[in-house]
């Protein structure tokens with residue numbers, strides 16, 4: 001591999017290995033890109049829940065960003081759990097300073113077990129400093145409701161919320177459908193500021209093992225963009241990657257278990273992802 005693309009994740013550590021930095025690095029490895037990381041916080045977490053959050057101080061984040069920015073050629077990056085306004089501001093500063101492109105912002109707010117991964121007062125910093133730098137922002141439905149200030153209950157309100165989110169300056173948004181109410185399907189909806197849309201639908205898998213789905217989806221998108229793939233093709237691959245990862249659970253832990261990051265390559269895809277109008 002002479003010319004492997006280099007990517008960066010700016011995110012929190014999940015001791016349980018299903019989400020956060022650990023999910024990102026596994027996904028990057030599977031999709032053939034070289035992963036660097038800036039750790040924003042250490043969490044004590046397993047499939048049963050989260051028992052501690054230990055954020056890095058501002059200098060620790062700045063020094064990690066500098067270490068990456070002064071040595072690596074980053075083709076794409078993603079942000080995950082940023083936790084507080086200081087870390088958000090530092091991440092935004094680094095992205096601008098080192099001129100990084102293909103910026104995926106996963107606006108992580110609440111873990112599946114209910115723990116808060118973003119301080120309430122940091123939402124403004126996220127919206128004012130970081131979203132304007134985003135090539136794609138990837139909220140789940142509750143996060144999209146917070147960012148837009150609107151309730152999402154159907155495709156019309158989802159489109160309205162997506163437009164509000166683009167008003168922050170992000171180039172494109174994907175509202176992920178894991179928290180949707182349809183028991184048969186999950187639908188991820190993409191809107192670009194140029195008006196392009198894409199709706200990706202796949203069968204909903206009825207399983208408890210969905211810890212880290214959002215991290216994994218956004219990491220796959222980051223890897224595909226780093227390799228030079230067009231945005232909509234990258235989104236499609238990311239959706240196929242997460243569908244495979246949920247379809248073949250590892251059955252680890254007594255609670256919300258991790259997905260299987262090796263499944264996309266090990267088992268292939270079953271052409272389950274449909275594009276709908």
Ligand SMILES: Nc1ncnc2c1ncn2[C@@H]1O[C@H](COP(=O)(O)OP(=O)(O)O)[C@@H](O)[C@H]1O
Pocket residue numbers: 139140141176177178179186187188202203204205206207210212213214215217239242243246
């Ligand atoms: N039960 C499920 N079956 C199939 N796909 C799912 C399921 N849950 C989530 N996904 C997919 O996983 C990705 C992450 O979605 P979501 O769960 O909404 O994000 P988050 O983990 O940030 O809450 C999306 O592509 C979504 O469609």
Ligand SMILES: Cc1ncc(COP(=O)(O)OP(=O)(O)O)c(N)n1
Pocket residue numbers: 011012013014019020021043045080081108110111112113117210211212213214215216
């Ligand atoms: C350290 C860390 N980062 C992010 C998350 C949330 O990940 P996500 O992919 O949104 O998955 P769920 O928590 O919804 O399962 C996390 N838990 N920990």
